[in-house]
Amino acid sequence: MSTTQTPIDIDTGPAQIDGPPAASLIAAGIGAVTLGLFITLAEASTGTKDFLQWNDRVGPLSGKTILAVIAYFGSFLILGLVWRGKTFALRSILIAAGALVLLGLLFTFPPIFQAFASG
Amino acid sequence: MDLSNRETWGLIHGLLLGSFFLLAFAGGLAELYGLRSRWETDEGLAGSVRRLTVGFWAMAVAAWLTVITGTWIVYPWYREKLAGADGAGCVDAQLPIPGKCSPKDFLVSNVSGDTESWHEFGMEWKEHIAWLAPMFATTAAFIVAYYGVKLAKQGRIRRLTITLFVLAFGVAAVAGILGALITKVAPVK
Numbered sequence: 259m260s261t262t263q264t265p266i267d268i269d270t271g272p273a274q275i276d277g278p279p280a281a282s283l284i285a286a287g288i289g290a291v292t293l294g295l296f297i298t299l300a301e302a303s304t305g306t307k308d309f310l311q312w313n314d315r316v317g318p319l320s321g322k323t324i325l326a327v328i329a330y331f332g333s334f335l336i337l338g339l340v341w342r343g344k345t346f347a348l349r350s351i352l353i354a355a356g357a358l359v360l361l362g363l364l365f366t367f368p369p370i371f372q373a374f375a376s377g
Numbered sequence: 378m379d380l381s382n383r384e385t386w387g388l389i390h391g392l393l394l395g396s397f398f399l400l401a402f403a404g405g406l407a408e409l410y411g412l413r414s415r416w417e418t419d420e421g422l423a424g425s426v427r428r429l430t431v432g433f434w435a436m437a438v439a440a441w442l443t444v445i446t447g448t449w450i451v452y453p454w455y456r457e458k459l460a461g462a463d464g465a466g467c468v469d470a471q472l473p474i475p476g477k478c479s480p481k482d483f484l485v486s487n488v489s490g491d492t493e494s495w496h497e498f499g500m501e502w503k504e505h506i507a508w509l510a511p512m513f514a515t516t517a518a519f520i521v522a523y524y525g526v527k528l529a530k531q532g533r534i535r536r537l538t539i540t541l542f543v544l545a546f547g548v549a550a551v552a553g554i555l556g557a558l559i560t561k562v563a564p565v566k
Contacts, residue, residue, distance in 0.1 A: 273533050279520045286516040286541070290509050297505055315453035321507050323448060330512050348533055359544070366505040368498050 272346040277341025282334055283355040289330030290362020296322040298365050302374040381528050385451050391440050394443040398510070400435050405429065409539055411523070412560050415527040430525070431534075433518035440511035444517065447556075452504060452519070454565045456481045464488070473563050480563035495562050499555045507552035513545035533538045 275283075300307040302317045310321030364370055380388065408429050411417070417425060458481035460466030467478035467486040474483075483489070484496040520538045521528065528535045 275534065275537075279523050279534070282516040282519045282523075283537075284494040286512050289512045293505065293508055303520070313449075317456060319448060319452065320497060323444075324510075326508060327479075330515075331466070348537070352537070356469055362509065363506075363548075366502070366509065372497075372501070 273371045275347045275348045275351055277344040277346065278338045280337055280346045280351045281337035281341050282336055284335035284358070285330050285356040287362065288333040289326050289360025290364075291358045292329035292362075293322060293326035294362040294365025296325055297360060298374050299374070301371050302376050381566060383454050386446065387560065387565050390443060390451050391553070391556055394439050394446065395549070395556070397441045398436050398443060398549055399546065400516075401432060401439075402542075405432050405436060405542060406539065406546075407456055408432070409528075409535065409542065411533060413528050413532075417529070419526075424524050425519075425526050426528070430522050431533065432517075433521045435515070437511060437514040437518045440514045440545070443460050443549075444507050444511055447507065448504070455479065455500070455563075460486065473566060476566050480559070484559075484565045487541040490563060495558070495559055499559050501553045503555040503559070506548050506563055510545050510549040510552065513548065517542045517545060520525055 285286075295308060300310050300322060307318045309316040310325075312318040312324060396542055406525050412422065412425050412429065414422065457479040459476065462483065464486040466474065467488050469484075470478050470483055470488050473480045473481065474488075478486070481496055481500070481561045484492045484500075489491050493547060517538050520534065520541070524531060528538070
């Protein structure tokens with residue numbers, strides 16, 4: 259007597275993702291990498307750090323986070339509109355978003371961004 | 378028994394909003410994992426998607442409110458420069474002293490042991506990585522709302538959403554744990 263194991267999941271058709279969700283994934287990556295970029299730039303340059311101090315009580319964190327949020331929602335909106343009605347290979351979107359998110363995570367890790375500290 | 382204004386905001390930030398996000402994670406994960414057309418009836422799937430959509434958006438809003446209250450309300454009290462350039466305000470302190478020695482002053486002064494790393498590593502990581510959680514959570518909520526019941530038949534997209542949701546939880550957990558530990562060493566009062 260043999261038994262057949264039922265697969266947990268069935269995916270039919272090519273691995274594709276619609277434009278708006280693809281835009282949301284890329285936007286998450288862009289938001290993450292923007293935050294990482296400004297954290298590192300603020301560490302490397304006092305000029306950038308001063309520029310990012312949009313609020314004296316919050317300090318440079320104010321500029322870094324506002325710019326990251328603008329990058330996230332801005333790219334979400336723009337890519338979402340441009341990619342509406344389109345589909346993309348899931349693999350390509352995953353690789354692009356994954357690389358951006360990974361970079362963002364790396365550059366929010368203190369030992370990495372502090373390695374760029376000026377002085 | 379009473380709480381100062383600063384302690385109250387610390388509780389709203391960490392214990393209400395942040396904890397809601399972290400505690401709701403398990404429920405969201407279980408619901409999303411179980412969203413399969415082979416496991417549920419059409420009626421069951423519709424109910425699951427409704428709960429997932431409401432729950433994921435609620436979690437995304439909670440994540441945004443957590444980082445906004447943390448950065449714009451609590452963090453300025455943490456980083457106040459009160460102790461002076463030589464750290465005189467923190468001399469002999471065992472804890473931060475309201476008006477004289479802020480939590481950041483206290484930690485970097487090392488007056489109560491080797492505490493500087495709590496700021497240089499702990500707070501520096503927490504204050505930045507926390508902002509990734511609402512972005513990841515919002516994206517996960519959008520994907521759930523966009524695909525709806527179709528997610529039950531799209532295993533790859535569902536697994537991708539689960540990955541993103543776990544990532545949102547992971548970064549929120551890092552921020553939450555560091556926040557709790559830093560508050561234990563140097564509370565905002």
